Amino acid sequence: MHCHISIQTGGFDLAAEEAALRQHAGDAGALVAFQGMVRAHDAAIPLAALFLEHYPGVTEAEIQRIADDAAQRWPLSAVRVIHRVGSLAPGEQIVLVLVASGHRKAAFAAAEYLMDYLKTEAPFWKREDFVDGSRRWVDAKASDDAAAARWA
Amino acid sequence: MNIRVLYFGRLKDTAGCSEEQLPWAGGSTATLLAQLRARGDSWAQALAEGQVFRLVVNQQVVRGEADIPPGAEVGILPPVTGG
Numbered sequence: 001m002h003c004h005i006s007i008q009t010g011g012f013d014l015a016a017e018e019a020a021l022r023q024h025a026g027d028a029g030a031l032v033a034f035q036g037m038v039r040a041h042d043a044a045i046p047l048a049a050l051f052l053e054h055y056p057g058v059t060e061a062e063i064q065r066i067a068d069d070a071a072q073r074w075p076l077s078a079v080r081v082i083h084r085v086g087s088l089a090p091g092e093q094i095v096l097v098l099v100a101s102g103h104r105k106a107a108f109a110a111a112e113y114l115m116d117y118l119k120t121e122a123p124f125w126k127r128e129d130f131v132d133g134s135r136r137w138v139d140a141k142a143s144d145d146a147a148a149a150r151w152a
Numbered sequence: 153m154n155i156r157v158l159y160f161g162r163l164k165d166t167a168g169c170s171e172e173q174l175p176w177a178g179g180s181t182a183t184l185l186a187q188l189r190a191r192g193d194s195w196a197q198a199l200a201e202g203q204v205f206r207l208v209v210n211q212q213v214v215r216g217e218a219d220i221p222p223g224a225e226v227g228i229l230p231p232v233t234g235g
Contacts, residue, residue: 137162
């Protein structure tokens, strides 16, 4: 399996990332793309920005481990994960997961698996910076833990 | 000999910094957490059971308890919220 991981402050272009993935996807019949975006109205006060930080070196290694686990479960030809860090405005992209496989079921399942584990295992931390100047580190969600636990 | 302790997420607010040098005579990840919790209520609460996701020793994620050698870099990770 070919795997590309990028942690970056800048955005990404879906078409360019798909083209890069397909160079390594071989005879894949299925390509699933998931993009996550910053929501403006997750709390009572509107969000000015979502700030994300990570642990350089360790975060990339953990994502690689999650992708390797996914490749043990499904026959994947290529995976591409892009996760942004820094200060992101509502509506901006946060995360991109691209999965190529021979058939759609494996590609859909692996994309979900990757997202579930990105949320619960990869070292990223989100802080909500609200329009009134207040700030709050986001709590881990029990629903995310439950989503990841179903793969165990 | 020292260790370099790195804080992430809300633990940066508790520590008032993103990293610090700590004198280290040797011990485990449990030794370090006990030492930091003894700094006061805000530390004890921030590093309580369930508030610490994992520790990372020299860039290796630790599951359970692990030795911290002198000179090590130790990351203390609160529960993660990526995606």
